[in-house]
Amino acid sequence: MSVAQTGRRRDIGHPLISTQILSTVLGDLLLFRMPPKKKGKDTSSTKSSSSHEQKSPPNWPTFHPLIPESDLTLQELLPGQIVTIPNFWTATLCKSYVSFLSSLPLITTPGKPKKGDAVRVNDRFQIDDPAFAERLWSGTALKNLVLGVNEDGSLGLDEAQRRNLWGGEVVGLNPNIRIYRYRKGQFFDQHYDDFNNVTLPGNPATPARTTWTLLLYLTSPATGCIGGETVFYPEPEPSKKKNKDPPPDPFVVGLELGLALLHRHGAECMLHEGREVLEGEKWVIRSDLCVRR
Ligand SMILES: O=C(O)CCC(=O)C(=O)O
Numbered sequence: 001m002s003v004a005q006t007g008r009r010r011d012i013g014h015p016l017i018s019t020q021i022l023s024t025v026l027g028d029l030l031l032f033r034m035p036p037k038k039k040g041k042d043t044s045s046t047k048s049s050s051s052h053e054q055k056s057p058p059n060w061p062t063f064h065p066l067i068p069e070s071d072l073t074l075q076e077l078l079p080g081q082i083v084t085i086p087n088f089w090t091a092t093l094c095k096s097y098v099s100f101l102s103s104l105p106l107i108t109t110p111g112k113p114k115k116g117d118a119v120r121v122n123d124r125f126q127i128d129d130p131a132f133a134e135r136l137w138s139g140t141a142l143k144n145l146v147l148g149v150n151e152d153g154s155l156g157l158d159e160a161q162r163r164n165l166w167g168g169e170v171v172g173l174n175p176n177i178r179i180y181r182y183r184k185g186q187f188f189d190q191h192y193d194d195f196n197n198v199t200l201p202g203n204p205a206t207p208a209r210t211t212w213t214l215l216l217y218l219t220s221p222a223t224g225c226i227g228g229e230t231v232f233y234p235e236p237e238p239s240k241k242k243n244k245d246p247p248p249d250p251f252v253v254g255l256e257l258g259l260a261l262l263h264r265h266g267a268e269c270m271l272h273e274g275r276e277v278l279e280g281e282k283w284v285i286r287s288d289l290c291v292r293r
């Protein structure tokens with residue numbers, strides 16, 4: 001069944017250079033292709049701007065302290081769909097990042113969405129920063145875990161299985177970095193994340209495509225954030241679609257300090273949402289895994 005037939009909402013391509021304000025404003029709308037049913041799509045990384053204005057990247061703090069790579073493992077929470085790395089960042093690092101990120105010019109979702117648009121209601125900072133994406137990839141355990149260099153923590157996959165899981169040869173992270181702050185009452189409504197074609201700078205540059213979303217949680221109930229879980233809605237198996245069985249239970253990922261969550265996106269993305277924050281603040285760093293195209 002094609003994407004159009006299933007009524008899934010998709011992203012369109014995204015720019016490497018975008019203006020902070022315009023892209024943020026436009027990126028707030030989760031557009032529909034089908035009559036609205038409360039499900040949108042995440043266009044947050046897809047909007048370009050005709051302006052040439054580009055902010056200089058923040059002076060991101062160093063990634064210190066980190067847990068040694070040999071003590072970290074990939075966990076497959078839902079086969080082929082959700083993989084996590086517990087303690088990817090330490091509580092101390094998360095805390096210093098939240099304090100640093102609070103100084104950035106985050107922009108609150110503007111206004112009321114138009115009829116038919118789904119909603120992201122939070123505060124966001126978005127920047128194209130290939131150097132930061134590269135640090136997050138190579139300067140942490142992520143690269144070696146994903147590529148299977150750290151064998152013990154890497155799900156015991158052979159090369160072919162690894163390519164199959166990640167959707168190709170993983171070459172790095174999307175330079176489009178998004179910082180989200182959700183305060184009490186804020187949430188990210190149900191949507192699908194689509195893939196984007198990107199170019200990773202270098203000599204030569206690497207044409208790439210995003211295949212999995214990366215969410216790095218910097219807060220949790222331990223820091224006073226209640227609610228804000230990321231909830232996934234698995235689809236019923238095709239054979240069961242027509243019968244009257246109840247749909248599969250939602251899969252709830254509670255906030256965990258320093259947890260990195262990867263979930264498959266694009267054509268096989270599960271419907272998902274960021275639940276409303278009930279107390280405190282939820283902070284997330286978002287990027288995507290990229291494969292060679
Ligand atoms: O904040 C969350 O829990 C979900 C974020 C999300 O779905 C997205 O960035 O596309």
Ligand SMILES: [Fe+2]
Nearest residue numbers: 042192193272
């Ligand atoms: Fe999403």
